[in-house]
Amino acid sequence: MTARTTPNARPVVVDAVTDPASPASTREGEAPSENEREYRRLMRKWWFAAAIAAPTMVLSYPWLFPGLRELFPRGSAELRDLWIAMGVASLGVLAYSGSQFFSGLVQSITHRSATMHTLIAIGTGAAWLYSTVALAAPQLFPSEEFTDVYYDVTTVVVALVVLGMAMEIKAKGRTSEAIRKLIGLRPRTARVIRDGVETEVPVDDVRVEELVVVRPGERIPVDGVIVAGASAIDESMITGESIPVDKAVGAEVIGGTMNTHGSFTARVTHVGEQTALANIVRLVQEAQATKVPIQRIVDQVSRFFTPIVVMLAIFGFVVWYDLGPAPAFAYATIVMVTTLIIACPCALGMATPMSLTTGVGKAAEHGVLIRSGEALQGAQRLDTIVLDKTGTITKGQPALTDVVALGDLPQDELLRLAASAERGSEHPLGQAVVAGALGKGLRLSEATSFEATTGGGIAATIDGHGVRIGNERFMLESGIGLGGAPGPWVALAEDGKTPMYVGIDGKIAGLVAVADTIKDDSVRAIKRLRALGLEVAMLTGDNRRTASAIARQIGIDRVLAEVRPGDKVAEIRKLQAEGRRVGMVGDGTNDAPALTAANVGFAIGTGTDVAIEAADVTLIGGSLRGVVLAIEISKATMRNVYQNLFGAFIYNTLGLPIALGLLYPFTGILLSPLLAAAAMSFSSVTVITNASRLRGFRPKEALA
Amino acid sequence: MTLDQIVVTTVGMLAIIGIGAFFLLPKSSEVRATVGSSGAQELTIVVKGGYSPDRIVAEAGAPIRLHFRRLESGACSERVVFPDFRKSALLPEGEEVTLELPAAKPGEYGFQCEMGMLHGTLVVR
Numbered sequence: 001m002t003a004r005t006t007p008n009a010r011p012v013v014v015d016a017v018t019d020p021a022s023p024a025s026t027r028e029g030e031a032p033s034e035n036e037r038e039y040r041r042l043m044r045k046w047w048f049a050a051a052i053a054a055p056t057m058v059l060s061y062p063w064l065f066p067g068l069r070e071l072f073p074r075g076s077a078e079l080r081d082l083w084i085a086m087g088v089a090s091l092g093v094l095a096y097s098g099s100q101f102f103s104g105l106v107q108s109i110t111h112r113s114a115t116m117h118t119l120i121a122i123g124t125g126a127a128w129l130y131s132t133v134a135l136a137a138p139q140l141f142p143s144e145e146f147t148d149v150y151y152d153v154t155t156v157v158v159a160l161v162v163l164g165m166a167m168e169i170k171a172k173g174r175t176s177e178a179i180r181k182l183i184g185l186r187p188r189t190a191r192v193i194r195d196g197v198e199t200e201v202p203v204d205d206v207r208v209e210e211l212v213v214v215r216p217g218e219r220i221p222v223d224g225v226i227v228a229g230a231s232a233i234d235e236s237m238i239t240g241e242s243i244p245v246d247k248a249v250g251a252e253v254i255g256g257t258m259n260t261h262g263s264f265t266a267r268v269t270h271v272g273e274q275t276a277l278a279n280i281v282r283l284v285q286e287a288q289a290t291k292v293p294i295q296r297i298v299d300q301v302s303r304f305f306t307p308i309v310v311m312l313a314i315f316g317f318v319v320w321y322d323l324g325p326a327p328a329f330a331y332a333t334i335v336m337v338t339t340l341i342i343a344c345p346c347a348l349g350m351a352t353p354m355s356l357t358t359g360v361g362k363a364a365e366h367g368v369l370i371r372s373g374e375a376l377q378g379a380q381r382l383d384t385i386v387l388d389k390t391g392t393i394t395k396g397q398p399a400l401t402d403v404v405a406l407g408d409l410p411q412d413e414l415l416r417l418a419a420s421a422e423r424g425s426e427h428p429l430g431q432a433v434v435a436g437a438l439g440k441g442l443r444l445s446e447a448t449s450f451e452a453t454t455g456g457g458i459a460a461t462i463d464g465h466g467v468r469i470g471n472e473r474f475m476l477e478s479g480i481g482l483g484g485a486p487g488p489w490v491a492l493a494e495d496g497k498t499p500m501y502v503g504i505d506g507k508i509a510g511l512v513a514v515a516d517t518i519k520d521d522s523v524r525a526i527k528r529l530r531a532l533g534l535e536v537a538m539l540t541g542d543n544r545r546t547a548s549a550i551a552r553q554i555g556i557d558r559v560l561a562e563v564r565p566g567d568k569v570a571e572i573r574k575l576q577a578e579g580r581r582v583g584m585v586g587d588g589t590n591d592a593p594a595l596t597a598a599n600v601g602f603a604i605g606t607g608t609d610v611a612i613e614a615a616d617v618t619l620i621g622g623s624l625r626g627v628v629l630a631i632e633i634s635k636a637t638m639r640n641v642y643q644n645l646f647g648a649f650i651y652n653t654l655g656l657p658i659a660l661g662l663l664y665p666f667t668g669i670l671l672s673p674l675l676a677a678a679a680m681s682f683s684s685v686t687v688i689t690n691a692s693r694l695r696g697f698r699p700k701e702a703l704a
Numbered sequence: 705m706t707l708d709q710i711v712v713t714t715v716g717m718l719a720i721i722g723i724g725a726f727f728l729l730p731k732s733s734e735v736r737a738t739v740g741s742s743g744a745q746e747l748t749i750v751v752k753g754g755y756s757p758d759r760i761v762a763e764a765g766a767p768i769r770l771h772f773r774r775l776e777s778g779a780c781s782e783r784v785v786f787p788d789f790r791k792s793a794l795l796p797e798g799e800e801v802t803l804e805l806p807a808a809k810p811g812e813y814g815f816q817c818e819m820g821m822l823h824g825t826l827v828v829r
Binding site: 034035037038041100103104106107108110111112113114115116117165285286287288289290291295298299302303304306307310311314315317318321322332345346348349350353372373 | 705709712713716717719720723724726727728752753754755756758776777778780782785786787790791792796797814816818819820821822823
């Protein structure tokens with residue numbers, strides 16, 4: 001779903017939140033500063049609470065310390081005065097350091113939904129109230145043992161939980177680092193040519209169709225097409241491709257990428273929100289806003305979790321009051337407080353969003369856009385990958401592969417004549433021959449005559465020679481005997497190439513062959529996919545023989561050959577009917593239905609087009625390496641998610657019974673509320689720290 | 705059982721039932737978004753320890769525009785997320801942030817803070 005505005009709508013901020021160009025999202029960029037303020041505020045609260053908690057902890061049990069024991073003997077007026085002072089100080093801690101818990105409590109009552117704040121507020125508040133009543137009206141309690149105070153619980157719990165919250169903010173900021181990096185790629189100014197003069201203008205003022213000049217070492221300001229000059233461009237920050245790409249006139253350049261040594265002029269194609277970079281940022285943010293499907297179940301649990309903890313705590317109080325040892329009231333209060341404090345709904349709630357944010361961001365850094373939490377969970381469960389041959393495994397452009405000279409002409413001359421003849425041809429195969437010859441530095445001649453026969457071949461006159469290029473029938477119809485040529489023809493065809501006979505002056509002179517060339521890293525990526533335990537299949541419209549030849553070269557065992565474009569979806573469905581979970585890799589336009597039909601659709605991005613609707617995952621770099629990366633990252637992320645969920649689940653299922661005193665009848669162990677507070681803070685920090693561990697994800701060596 | 709135990713037990717059990725009913729029973733109050741000058745259905749939602757209102761009713765087939773005002777500083781509620789719409793917005797404290805949602809099919813769509821502690825529901829009819 002995409003945002004839509006009614007025609008006469010005012011500009012709306014939120015569409016803008018996702019756009020690095022707008023003020024709203026500069027805010028996104030500045031978000032750390034708001035987080036920073038919140039962090040500082042929490043740290044002030046922590047220091048205040050800690051400063052009071054430390055002496056409170058000691059002075060709550062003066063009889064344990066020689067020296068203090070004599071100064072404040074049990075039952076003395078001095079001790080009572082000291083405790084009154086402590087009570088006032090800890091009220092200060094509650095009011096200042098713990099204020100968010102109590103406003104949270106009030107709101108949770110008005111909203112009828114309980115949060116972590118509810119638990120902490122009730123817990124610390126109950127401890128404080130108990131202590132204060134014990135101090136103010138000891139006569140209400142049956143014996144003196146009841147009248148110990150628990151101000152240490154109040155202050156220490158507040159201090160530790162506040163410290164935990166501060167650490168959470170720090171760690172959370174790190175998980176969204178990827179987005180900040182991407183936004184930071186955008187240069188602030190661009191050099192445009194206006195009225196024939198190079199002028200430096202803010203990047204927001206650059207218009208489509210304007211010419212921008214990019215000098216060596218500069219960041220390319222916006223998307224464009226090179227119209228003059230050439231350079232090698234480092235696109236690693238967008239595509240994950242580590243080697244700079246050579247680009248010349250006619251090539252697309254992506255805003256945010258780095259120009260290396262050359263300089264060039266580019267015609268602007270996209271600005272502002274339309275640029276590839278802005279789209280990438282938007283897609284990553286959209287993906288981070290989705291949910292991993294498993295989190296939906298967790299959310300159901302966590303909605304009930306907090307109220308149930310409150311109910312359990314009261315239940316614990318009642319049981320300890322009725323059945324527990326004396327002083328029952330004190331024990332019951334402590335058990336209730338401990339139970340409220342140890343429960344950590346936050347760990348449950350954060351378990352997956354933090355990992356998702358980090359994982360999706362990490363993938364984007366490597367040029368892989370994972371579009372949703374569902375895609376992430378889906379990608380790691382795939383067992384079959386279907387690769388569309390053309391444009392996915394291969395470059396999608398035929399190139400000259402072989403020249404076979406059979407007559408007296410040397411190879412280069414044969415190629416030169418054939419290429420000169422093909423110059424007039426518009427057929428991609430012919431152009432591949434021309435490009436191949438030019439690539440060898442041959443000088444081509446003008447044709448004095450040219451004639452093309454559809455589905456047959458071409459006839460041209462070059463330097464006075466009659467040159468004919470075509471298939472068997474075309475040659476025979478032209479009266480040219482094939483001689484020994486069909487032998488090499490069959491050999492080339494079996495290798496998956498497209499051979500063509502070349503006849504010169506009425507005699508067979510040799511063959512030229514072209515083939516769609518395999519991308520440099522396809523073989524390695526396929527090997528990695530198989531190493532990850534995936535079955536790899538190739539889907540192609542080629543005949544079975546050609547397809548098998550290519551499949552052999554690249555190490556694919558399953559070939560789906562002779563598939564018409566319209567039947568791709570059926571092939572995917574067939575595999576799914578075998579019980580497989582299928583990932584389909586193809587281009588975003590022709591293969592869109594197949595991408596949608598697959599469990600996870602991977603679209604090969606082309607240049608600046610990254611927002612491919614049908615895709616669950618977009619590979620910006622266009623290399624199959626991205627599929628491997630996407631799967632590795634999703635495996636790593638989901639492992640992280642399960643660790644977090646498992647941790648949060650185990651923590652709560654072990655922590656709550658212990659807090660309720662289940663161990664007490666057997667071992668006499670009762671958890672201290674202070675330890676509970678430490679455990680609770682630690683558990684939520686652990687979840688976030690574990691998630692930010694994903695930031696250290698590195699693709700496997702073989703892919704670098 | 706002594707008298708005080710009976711009192712504590714009774715009060716405790718009543719409190720458990722009361723808390724359960726208070727937090728867990730379905731909430732009935734809902735607020736309907738009104739069609740503003742833009743033609744979109746609009747509503748302002750205050751974020752403070754929760755979303756108020758937290759049950760929003762809108763018509764199917766028309767875009768929905770929600771104005772969020774966050775009146776607290778905690779990190780928990782700083783982002784509101786509509787997972788079904790793949791939309792989220794950062795809510796700076798004290799500022800009004802507008803979230804634009806496309807026309808939706810009838811159904812219930814949840815929204816929440818990033819950590820899933822605060823919840824709201826958008827009901828499209």
